[in-house]
Amino acid sequence: MSxxxxxxxxxxxxxxxxxxxxxxxxxxxxxxxIALILKNGPWRIIGAxxxxxxxxxEMTDKLTHQRRFPEATSTLSDYRWLLSRRPEEQVKGxxxxxxxxxAWRIGVNVLDxxxxxxxxxxxxxxxxxxxxxxxxxxxxxxxxxxxxIRELTDGDAFSHLHGVLADxxxxxxxxxxxxxxxxxxxxxxxxxxxxxxxxxxxxxxxxLLGYPEDVxxxxxxxxxxxEELFRELCAASPSGNARLVLPTLNxxxxxxxxxxxxxxxxxxxxxxxxxRFDPDDVQNLTPEASADGPQGPxxxxxxxxxxxxxxxxxxxxxxxxxxxxxxEQQGKEAGG
Amino acid sequence: MTESxxxxxxxxxxxxxxxxxxxxxxxxxxxxxxxxxAFDLHRxxxxxxxxxxxxxxxxxxxTAEGGGDGATPSPFEEGSEGATPAEGxxxxxxxxxxxxxxxxxTWLPVDARVVLVRSAPDGGPVGRAMEALRAARPDxxxxxxxxxxxxxLLREIVAAEPLRRPYDLVxxxxxxxxxxxxxxxxxxxxxxxxxxxxxxxxxxxxPSDERGTVFAVVAWQDRRPVLVSVHAVxxxxxxxxxxxxLERPGRVRFSGLPSLTREDRSWTELVSSxxxxxxxxxxxxxxxxxxxxxxPEVQLGERLRRVSQLVTELAGELSGLLQVSLVTYGAHSxxxxxxxxxxxxxxxxxxxxxxxxxxxxxxxxxxxxxxxHGAAEPGYPYxxxxxxxxxxxxxxxxxxxxxxxxxxxxxxxxxxxxxRRHASEILPCPRRVDWERQVxxxxxxxxxxxxxxxxxxxxxxxxxxxxxxxxxSAHLDTLDPQGFCADLGVTAPGVQRVPFPLxxxx
Numbered sequence: 001m002s003x004x005x006x007x008x009x010x011x012x013x014x015x016x017x018x019x020x021x022x023x024x025x026x027x028x029x030x031x032x033x034i035a036l037i038l039k040n041g042p043w044r045i046i047g048a049x050x051x052x053x054x055x056x057x058e059m060t061d062k063l064t065h066q067r068r069f070p071e072a073t074s075t076l077s078d079y080r081w082l083l084s085r086r087p088e089e090q091v092k093g094x095x096x097x098x099x100x101x102x103a104w105r106i107g108v109n110v111l112d113x114x115x116x117x118x119x120x121x122x123x124x125x126x127x128x129x130x131x132x133x134x135x136x137x138x139x140x141x142x143x144x145x146x147x148x149i150r151e152l153t154d155g156d157a158f159s160h161l162h163g164v165l166a167d168x169x170x171x172x173x174x175x176x177x178x179x180x181x182x183x184x185x186x187x188x189x190x191x192x193x194x195x196x197x198x199x200x201x202x203x204x205x206x207x208l209l210g211y212p213e214d215v216x217x218x219x220x221x222x223x224x225x226x227e228e229l230f231r232e233l234c235a236a237s238p239s240g241n242a243r244l245v246l247p248t249l250n251x252x253x254x255x256x257x258x259x260x261x262x263x264x265x266x267x268x269x270x271x272x273x274x275x276r277f278d279p280d281d282v283q284n285l286t287p288e289a290s291a292d293g294p295q296g297p298x299x300x301x302x303x304x305x306x307x308x309x310x311x312x313x314x315x316x317x318x319x320x321x322x323x324x325x326x327x328e329q330q331g332k333e334a335g336g
Numbered sequence: 337m338t339e340s341x342x343x344x345x346x347x348x349x350x351x352x353x354x355x356x357x358x359x360x361x362x363x364x365x366x367x368x369x370x371x372x373x374a375f376d377l378h379r380x381x382x383x384x385x386x387x388x389x390x391x392x393x394x395x396x397x398x399t400a401e402g403g404g405d406g407a408t409p410s411p412f413e414e415g416s417e418g419a420t421p422a423e424g425x426x427x428x429x430x431x432x433x434x435x436x437x438x439x440x441x442t443w444l445p446v447d448a449r450v451v452l453v454r455s456a457p458d459g460g461p462v463g464r465a466m467e468a469l470r471a472a473r474p475d476x477x478x479x480x481x482x483x484x485x486x487x488x489l490l491r492e493i494v495a496a497e498p499l500r501r502p503y504d505l506v507x508x509x510x511x512x513x514x515x516x517x518x519x520x521x522x523x524x525x526x527x528x529x530x531x532x533x534x535x536x537x538x539x540x541x542x543p544s545d546e547r548g549t550v551f552a553v554v555a556w557q558d559r560r561p562v563l564v565s566v567h568a569v570x571x572x573x574x575x576x577x578x579x580x581x582l583e584r585p586g587r588v589r590f591s592g593l594p595s596l597t598r599e600d601r602s603w604t605e606l607v608s609s610x611x612x613x614x615x616x617x618x619x620x621x622x623x624x625x626x627x628x629x630x631x632p633e634v635q636l637g638e639r640l641r642r643v644s645q646l647v648t649e650l651a652g653e654l655s656g657l658l659q660v661s662l663v664t665y666g667a668h669s670x671x672x673x674x675x676x677x678x679x680x681x682x683x684x685x686x687x688x689x690x691x692x693x694x695x696x697x698x699x700x701x702x703x704x705x706x707x708x709h710g711a712a713e714p715g716y717p718y719x720x721x722x723x724x725x726x727x728x729x730x731x732x733x734x735x736x737x738x739x740x741x742x743x744x745x746x747x748x749x750x751x752x753x754x755x756r757r758h759a760s761e762i763l764p765c766p767r768r769v770d771w772e773r774q775v776x777x778x779x780x781x782x783x784x785x786x787x788x789x790x791x792x793x794x795x796x797x798x799x800x801x802x803x804x805x806x807x808x809s810a811h812l813d814t815l816d817p818q819g820f821c822a823d824l825g826v827t828a829p830g831v832q833r834v835p836f837p838l839x840x841x842x
Contacts, residue, residue, distance in 0.1 A: 197759065286763060
């Protein structure tokens with residue numbers, strides 16, 4: 001695993017967080033930091049340089065203290081982070097061999113889709129298309145954020161996805177380096193905004209909700225069921241193009257390297273006084289008053305986070321990718 | 337003592353008619369010296385036996401002029417409302433051989449009960465026809481006729497039948513507090529009542545249109561009223577003692593009134609011409625004004641001025657009888673930095689003057705607090721504490737029971753919060769108050785009416801505003817105070833035309 005300061009050209013072990021402009025990549029990263037802190041495990045996210053560290057701290061503070069979403073930024077590509085795992089305590093085994101995990105460090109890069117190329121002027125900023133392809137080509141793990149709420153209104157997930165994957169495949173597969181004409185990445189498809197009523201109720205309607213016995217008792221969708229929810233949400237997209245997303249992914253990635261997750265960066269609302277999830281009151285977003293008189297949902301009021309941030313399934317895709325990539329690397333090293 | 341042939345026939349036909357129900361039919365075939373006549377009978381939705389007489393099929397060699405029964409009146413032509421006239425009529429009778437006549441007479445529904453009546457000596461065409469009919473319908477009951485023609489006998493039996501359904505007179509009942517009118521029924525005749533029975537009712541007739549007041553009789557079929565008759569008469573307004581006489585099933589005659597004429601308007605037309613309310617009831621009234629305090633200051637000032645106008649209007653109409661309550665409500669807070677401001681009961685049951693003073697203070701204090709034309713009240717922007725306001729009002733009114741006229745006037749724009757997560761994405765009420773349940777609870781108060789003045793036009797307003805303005809609603813910019821109060825039923829709306837009699841109050 002890499003142990004240097006962020007991404008190096010040719011480093012095969014970075015993870016790219018990728019999604020359409022406005023799909024919540026920056027928030028996802030900040031939520032990842034919060035989730036790792038809450039987990040209190042061996043994993044943490046660190047800045048690869050002082051500027052990236054400050055940016056991460058600022059975003060995390062925004063989400064937790066100010067209870068606002070980080071603004072979209074065009075400078076995401078300037079920052080580098082590392083997903084780091086402390087070495088586990090090493091103990092002697094029965095046969096006197098040493099056990100425990102070595103330290104890991106995986107580069108994490110947050111990539112915007114090339115917004116300008118696709119006319120995504122509403123939120124977020126597009127990065128240069130070539131730079132995006134470069135970044136994806138250098139990574140071996142991709143967190144692909146699928147925003148079902150955005151898909152309902154904008155219906156542009158497929159248009160952001162297909163061109164980039166086609167270019168990436170053209171770049172990487174032209175040399176016949178990988179033998180099977182498939183991209184070598186592991187892909188974590190994250191259905192985001194699980195905390196939104198439309199997503200929650202779709203999962204509820206499909207009978208996919210489970211209630212683990214954790215502190216907040218927020219519902220979850222099992223990773224095994226996440227693909228079903230993804231399909232249903234794609235089918236509900238008014239553009240009709242979202243149904244092309246899954247076949248497109250299957251066209252470029254090995255199916256066994258794709259895993260689906262249902263995630264929420266902020267989680268459901270949990271009343272701090274009660275400390276429990278209430279199925280009758282789940283929304284963790286609240287609009288702020290504006291001077292324009294009576295308005296309703298969707299009318300563009302500024303939004304703030306209502307209660308404590310409790311990320312759902314944000315850490316898990318990263319760790320799954322990290323483990324898969326580490327396993328593959330170890331296999332290569334063992335094979336000489 | 338043995339029964340005569342006529343008695344036996346009468347009893348058999350009475351029993352057969354009594355068994356008519358639903359879609360069952362009865363066909364009585366009279367084989368007479370001149371030819372064959374069939375009578376179809378069924379029972380209509382109101383429970384009245386109805387029927388028609390088919391044209392006589394004459395024996396070969398007979399003519400219409402030669403037939404003695406040709407002049408016998410049909411029991412279903414005379415005064416039988418809803419009966420179908422005989423097909424072809426007696427004058428259209430044609431001569432046929434006996435067997436053929438019999439066969440023609442048997443074109444009957446297979447499920448109809450058949451009674452064959454021989455009204456002439458056997459032999460010749462009569463005997464052959466009876467034989468053919470018995471062969472065609474072996475299940476038919478065959479009887480000998482007496483001296484009375486079957487048509488006359490049937491008419492007498494039908495007229496003597498007891499009522500199969502109760503008969504009521506359609507009246508209007510006026511709510512003693514709100515003046516609201518609703519259709520109701522005044523019982524006239526119970527089931528099993530027979531012709532000649534009398535029933536007396538006292539009604540109040542209000543001014544009607546040029547066609548008069550409608551006296552409609554309905555029969556009840558499975559809790560559903562079925563019209564029996566609809567007549568109208570032009571009457572001066574006043575109280576009338578009316579005697580209804582059951583002439584026979586299907587016909588009620590009213591005395592104590594000038595001659596009634598058949599009403600041609602459709603029932604839908606008549607019902608839709610009933611005004612929602614009648615007249616201004618007298619007595620004290622309580623006006624509860626609930627004002628939403630969210631939104632721009634200019635909007636709030638306008639709401640307060642509209643409330644002031646209505647207080648003035650009502651106080652003028654109900655001098656000394658009006659009490660006013662003033663309640664304000666705003667937005668819930670879902671931000672711990674912004675304290676929740678509960679519903680504020682500024683006044684409860686005070687005089688109109690005191691309420692006006694409070695409105696003035698409220699407007700001044702709001703104006704003083706305002707930071708400009710577009711100042712926004714902090715708190716949740718997509719809904720307001722409508723549900724909390726309703727709960728507060730319901731709590732103060734207490735359990736239903738009082739008959740004092742009460743008006744809940746809601747003035748605002750925003751929808752209520754739902755009691756739990758909702759597809760609208762409006763956050764649920766922090767106290768989980770259910771606005772619909774509160775409205776239902778308030779509707780149980782017999783004297784309470786709802787009025788709403790909404791900033792939004794109806795097509796843009798949340799459906800809750802239709803409930804809040806159930807009795808009267810207006811847009812903030814186009815309020816007509818006089819008309820609004822008339823809609824609420826607390827002031828006189830002018831001359832009203834009432835198509836049905838009102839149940840007279842004792």
